[in-house]
Amino acid sequence: MKLGILFSGQGAQKAGMGLDLYQNIPAYQATVDQASSILGYDLQEVANDDAKIKQTAYAQPAILTMSNAIINALGDALPTPVAGLGLSLGEYSALSASGALDFDQAVAIIKDRGMYMQTVGDANPGKMVAVMGDNQKLVADVLTTLQADGKHVYPANYNTFAQLVIGGVPRDVDVAMTALSEAGIQRMVELPVSGAFHTPLLTDAATQLTERLSGETFRDMQYPVYSNTTGKQFTKEMLFNTLTKQIISPTYFAQAMQNMLDLGVDTFLEVGPSDTLIKFAKKIAPKDVKRYAITDLESFNAVKEMLVAEGENV
Template identity: 65%
Template sequence: MKLGILMSGQGAQKVGMGADLYEQVPAYKETIDEASQVLGYDIMSTIVNDEENVKQTKFTQPAILAMSTGIYRALADIMPTPQATLGLSLGEYSALVAADVLTFDQAMRIIKDRGAYMQQAGDDNPGKMVAVMTEDQDLVIATINKLQAAGKRVYPANYNTFNQLVIGGVGADVDAAIAALTDAGIERLVELPVSGPFHTPLMQSAADQLTTRLADEPFSPMSFDVYSNTTGKKFSDVKTTLLDQIVSPTYFAQALQAMVDDGVDTLIEFGPSDTLYKFARKIVGKDIKRYKVTNFKTYQEVREMLAAE
């Protein structure tokens, strides 16, 4: 088995996420409790079981990082060393923790601040994000370029698969893009439940704050490869990439394809949802083995699979 771990990003959160793992898996509970101590509030009551807080960037980012890391730690006794990890946006921090580039406490403190910066940037620059379902991504980019030339603030934000490109920006300008893309023949566009136009230049204030925040942060050598969805390649300059990530598009599809091209044959997603598990089938096909750990049931299934290897 050449294992690749996928770490969930923001948008995967939901009320009750990880509650059954917290109740039944000691290593997971220890991780969540450790994260709560760092944050200064109880993750389970403040976020996991609170329908309003679970929607807020400043709360969801630390909670997802804690959940993904908790699952990773809970399987560490039986799981082979991964060949590589890859996270979607926020999930890059979970991937870097797994590869020992960041300590868990260090990452939690950074993400507590990053989430607050992005929450504020989203509040100051309200907007929306829409998933455009089409294989003709060149058409989407050409349409956005025309709108930008006319002064519209709408941008490519997430290359999730080779037939799903998320766009984001100022609400009215994204609406103009929706109309133009519909006129161009694209039939399926889905608005996403997010609190800001992430991975666009509208997040520049958050990037500026994070630049100051990360100025003196140490980064350790990687225990194994970590692929970045900001570049679509293996991480090289970690700090620069994490700063670019705030305002730049993500290239999850390209990064996952590169990871599989380099030999990974089994993928497991850790986090609140199976979004990346689903993306993977569309990107690399059904020949690559795919698993997910999103709750206690899937945790048990993956433990059994790993024990049988």
């Protein structure tokens, strides 16, 4: 097995996430309690609160903690991955799991990052829309034309090679949707977010994060982790510059996943509250690449059993 681990991004959160894992797996519970002591509130209690978990400031630490708690709970059953990849926020989960960031350090950073993005997003409301279709150059060209006309709408997430999320000022995104329809785009889906993440609308948050990360120390990774911002492997030397640009730069998840496949990954495992990235993998990876997700106790037990059996057959 050549394993690639995928770490859920913001938007994966849901009320009650991780509760059955917290109640039944001591190693999982210990990780969540560790995060709670850093955050200054009961994280599992927040994760159970439908109103709070929808907020960026709470969702980001909750998702990062759940992902790392699953990794910790798997313990020796988990083989050393060929590579890791997280979507946006999930990069911090991936970097923590790989050893580039200490877990306590990652939680403290994400606590602040979530607050920066919440505050700036509230002050600069945005809209994001998933545009379906494999002609992503057409979408980018339409947005470039609109930008030249003073519109604030941008490519934000290259999730698959047939799904590009755009974001910006709500009225300008509406203009873009009309222009894209006229250009032949047939399917677009508005996303349930309040901010235009990975666009220049979050510049103030990026500025705050740059200052926040300036005193942080990064470590060598135990295995490669791919960056959404560049599509390439992180290096310790590039971590600061890449992470500070990440909030306002498009994510190239599809390209990063393709690079993992080129590295030989034949099995993907997503850890976090949802299986969204596994669904992306279905659109990107060949059919013979295996895909699993751990989102709750049932899936945890099934995947752990599979990993143990796989390890015994090596």
